[in-house]
Amino acid sequence: MERHSELTFDNIIKNKLNPKVLKEFNKIYYGREDHCELKVKESSLKSSEENNFELAAYSFSAAQESRPPRLVKIGLIQHSVILPTCESIREQREAIFTKIEKIINTAASEGVQIICLEETWSMPFFLCTREKEKWAEFAESATKGPSVIFLKDLARKYGLVIVSPILEKDDVGTWWNTAVVIDEEGNVLGKHLKNHLPSVGSFSETPYYAPGNMGHPVFDTKYAKIAINICYGRHQALNWLMLGLNGAEIVFNPSATVAEFGESFWNIEARNAAIANGYFTCSINRVGTETFNSTSGGTIERTYYGSSYVTAPNGCRTPALSRLRDGLMIVEIDLNLNRQVRDQWGFNMTSRLDIYATELKELQSQN
Amino acid sequence: MERHSELTFDNIIKNKLNPKVLKEFNKIYYGREDHCELKVKESSLKSSEENNFELAAYSFSAAQESRPPRLVKIGLIQHSVILPTCESIREQREAIFTKIEKIINTAASEGVQIICLEETWSMPFFLCTREKEKWAEFAESATKGPSVIFLKDLARKYGLVIVSPILEKDDVGTWWNTAVVIDEEGNVLGKHLKNHLPSVGSFSETPYYAPGNMGHPVFDTKYAKIAINICYGRHQALNWLMLGLNGAEIVFNPSATVAEFGESFWNIEARNAAIANGYFTCSINRVGTETFNSTSGGTIERTYYGSSYVTAPNGCRTPALSRLRDGLMIVEIDLNLNRQVRDQWGFNMTSRLDIYATELKELQSQN
Structure with missing residues (x-):
């Protein structure tokens, strides 16, 4: 393989x-x-070979209880763009759709129930170019845009919950970095807005959109209570914390992050969040090299390192997907593990949030 | 070696x-x-061989600036108890003192400026026995107890700042899990009380002492602004956060933790805290096996896995000390790195603490 x-x-x-x-x-x-590798079907292996994506599958079980297990199968997809960024935006997007459809077909045939794609999955991550107008057509509606229309059909067809992180343009034309949650009947269940925006190296996102103003929503889907922490938000412990306090059982971290800085953080932060908050975390990063012609001449090139992985609330984690190739990771989890780990470790019982709420409030009033 | x-x-x-x-x-x-291993003196190597402790030394440099470097040499000491726990408490303690003095002598000869010892370093960690009265003599005054008297002399002699985590008995006889900070002139600069207490397996500390009521002090020592997060407190992101917000440049995490649970957390949590908060973290865990005769018959045995290490604010970390042996880790750091990393990553700038202060307050008022 x-x-x-x-x-x-x-x-x-x-x-x-x-x-x-x-x-x-x-x-x-x-x-x-x-x-704890999961066996996958011959047809899935064949699809992964024919369509040139890595296929990996693992499981996290929980201890047996008198209560029944709460098994959920999740799928993480990491992928590269296909066409050069000088091609028409419509063609670039549709080439990605064609590829993603094949990977989702494979995931569905394996019984996956919840899928999460990478940050702004339907476009190259042009936000590193510092240019805006020429790429504006990539921004799309969270309810009527091409990505959502494309995924709604697949969600309905396969009974999938799909987390679709896009560059959103809302009804009044404002941009947001958004994760749309589509339910298993193909309806938009809601959305999460990226709460923390980087200004690191050339990844300066504040010229494009504002930090999220919707707080920390948790989506009560058919299969699990899920939440999203988009990319740079993984550096903020309180962002993870609030999602847990609001009831998340699985938190997805769709990302677009390059090796030049922070690759040594990648295996630490989401894993720490799973441990600290007693839920599953799913880290998804794009792959491949993206090249942009700059209006001021020259080219801008960014390489993403993939390495998507899943961590259980007991700190156990899967190996990572490839640093270079498209990939689908399927992980079967038992949500009972969340409660079992909390019962064992008691981090929630001992968190003393009242003290911190007061200390943070005091700090704010001093500033 | x-x-x-x-x-x-x-x-x-x-x-x-x-x-x-x-x-x-x-x-x-x-x-x-x-x-980036640091060269140590022949005499230090000889001392480590003669006294059977591991000696490791590393450095973390910062980029050159027009401002001068702020170099500090820190020392982490992990050690096992020596005498059987059935010996007299005084003799058990003095055997530890004798060993620690040799290690501190070596550290001082290498120019170490700040030393931190492991949690309740002057005694076996009897808190796992669930018994209290028979061990009560190990509890000691934070200002006049034998550990402090012993360390004050060494601090003054060598110009050392020493963090001394002890089991404290205060003036009215109440116990606390305390880290005493002794300054380079041998004065007690202050103390930190353990903020979060475990009830995990047999490590149930609430029958012995209450969670700390002194918040998150930072100690402005001659060499650096330091703070302490004792053992189980490392699982609480807000505990680390408040120490950073209060100005800590180095946070020590003196611990007593066993392999049966959580060893896979060890390399994640303190490292994550260094990244998230832009300061250095120093993880110190005791080593060796401790055996206690239970009043109800039988014995209780606990083995600690050492593995002390240091993480820089850019996420780089040292290798760990031994899982089995006593050890001294010397690390030269440049505190300029804290500011440089914050300038690069901006986690503090993008933290939106006002939102979290409000969300946490609201959550408290709902409960």
């Missing part, structure tokens, strides 16, 4: 350690000796 | 990967290709 030999953290480990040492390493690093 | 061949995360990696792959791995896992 692994036709591309890649120097990734996970491959380095897998290839270099003998089985006994590998188990010991896995226990300390991943939190468990065995990755 | 490494006379004990140990199966640790760091040793596995170092021994199994070739130099090129090791660099790539280090970049992704530790945040930098090279660990």
